[in-house]
Amino acid sequence: MARTDVQLMLDVKAGDEASFDFLLQKYRSPLVNFLNRMVRDQATAEDLAQEVFLRVYRARKQYTPSAKFTTWLFRIATNLALNSVRDNRHNRMGVSIDGGADGDDSPPLELKAREMRIDERMIERDRVEIIRRAIWSLPEKQRAAVLLHKYEEMDYGEIAGILDCSEGALKSMLFRAYETLRVELAPLVTQAAPISRSGREGRPS
Amino acid sequence: MKCEDVEKGLIAFVDERATAAERRDVESHLAGCAVCRARVQELRGVSNLLGELPAIEPSFGFDARVRQRVAAEPQPGWFAWLVPQARLALSAAMLVALTVWMVKWPANRTVGPAPAAAPAAAASSDQDFEAVKDLGVLENYDVVTNMDALSQLVPAKRPQAPKPDANQTESND
Numbered sequence: 001m002a003r004t005d006v007q008l009m010l011d012v013k014a015g016d017e018a019s020f021d022f023l024l025q026k027y028r029s030p031l032v033n034f035l036n037r038m039v040r041d042q043a044t045a046e047d048l049a050q051e052v053f054l055r056v057y058r059a060r061k062q063y064t065p066s067a068k069f070t071t072w073l074f075r076i077a078t079n080l081a082l083n084s085v086r087d088n089r090h091n092r093m094g095v096s097i098d099g100g101a102d103g104d105d106s107p108p109l110e111l112k113a114r115e116m117r118i119d120e121r122m123i124e125r126d127r128v129e130i131i132r133r134a135i136w137s138l139p140e141k142q143r144a145a146v147l148l149h150k151y152e153e154m155d156y157g158e159i160a161g162i163l164d165c166s167e168g169a170l171k172s173m174l175f176r177a178y179e180t181l182r183v184e185l186a187p188l189v190t191q192a193a194p195i196s197r198s199g200r201e202g203r204p205s
Numbered sequence: 206m207k208c209e210d211v212e213k214g215l216i217a218f219v220d221e222r223a224t225a226a227e228r229r230d231v232e233s234h235l236a237g238c239a240v241c242r243a244r245v246q247e248l249r250g251v252s253n254l255l256g257e258l259p260a261i262e263p264s265f266g267f268d269a270r271v272r273q274r275v276a277a278e279p280q281p282g283w284f285a286w287l288v289p290q291a292r293l294a295l296s297a298a299m300l301v302a303l304t305v306w307m308v309k310w311p312a313n314r315t316v317g318p319a320p321a322a323a324p325a326a327a328a329s330s331d332q333d334f335e336a337v338k339d340l341g342v343l344e345n346y347d348v349v350t351n352m353d354a355l356s357q358l359v360p361a362k363r364p365q366a367p368k369p370d371a372n373q374t375e376s377n378d
């Protein structure tokens with residue numbers, strides 16, 4: 001029977017380094033993706049993800065399973081991301097205006113390169129970039145709420161716990177965020193997706 | 206229901222996480238509101254669009270960097286158990302010291318200067334006495350020693366004035 005995250009973390013607390021490695025393997029990709037979408041820079045996202053794992057490891061002796069492990073994990077990640085975004089707000093604004101060198105951090109596009117014509121790739125790249133920019137245009141907390149809701153597929157209670165707000169406040173926040181996205185992405189919503197693909201990076205089960 | 210009343214529940218309705226009651230409320234509203242029906246369709250489109258965003262993979266060496274940083278963390282040694290006890294002991298010692306100081310302080314404040322001041326006052330009284338006693342112009346020593354002005358000058362302690370010799374007084378007379 002597979003151990004739960006909480007059990008794994010309790011094993012880490014007891015000194016089992018292999019359990020920490022298991023958690024690292026399980027959450028490395030969701031964390032890096034979440035942080036990458038928050039800070040829009042893969043190198044920064046990976047630095048922050050490393051910091052998240054380090055903090056989890058440092059806190060192992062004090063760990064008590066008072067909440068879901070993912071709530072704790074993503075709360076650390078969200079706080080780090082929000083601080084990073086606020087610290088680098090001015091730099092990031094400059095990057096987003098001139099197009100940003102970080103728009104090319106999409107290995108999956110390269111994997112599909114042989115299957116797609118150049119014009120299809122350009123159209124898709126444009127669509128992806130527009131979606132990225134729309135998400136990036138959201139206020140930080142709304143962005144975190146959308147990412148946790150859409151990509152991590154967390155329930156409202158867990159997201160509210162991570163963002164330290166009530167479920168009602170979260171629902172209002174999500175509605176405002178999706179309304180902004182609806183306006184920003186209106187031109188794309190009416191178009192059919194050129195290529196069917198699932199870009200979801202849901203949490204591992 | 207008005208549009209504003211169902212707004213908060215629209216996202217849960219679109220992503221099919223609404224409760225049965227929320228779902229009923231939204232469906233009831235949508236049946237009579239073309240604007241919200243269109244909005245729901247667009248929100249579904251947004252949700253699908255977000256699904257197009259590709260995922261990335263952590264770069265090669267990510268795990269190794271995490272493990273390296275974890276390995277560099279100081280491991281708790283055999284003396285780690287001492288740390289909480291040491292803090293507790295220090296706190297207790299500081300508490301005891303503070304208590305002792307607070308108990309002693311008022312006493313020190315009143316008792317402290319007294320031993321130094323008492324001999325000085327006594328010496329001063331003796332000098333005054335000698336000065337008064339030696340004044341040749343005085344005709345009656347009792348009058349001088351009982352003067353109010355002098356008793357006010359030396360209120361703390363008046364040295365026991367030697368009983369004037371009756372013979373000497375008489376001879377002065």
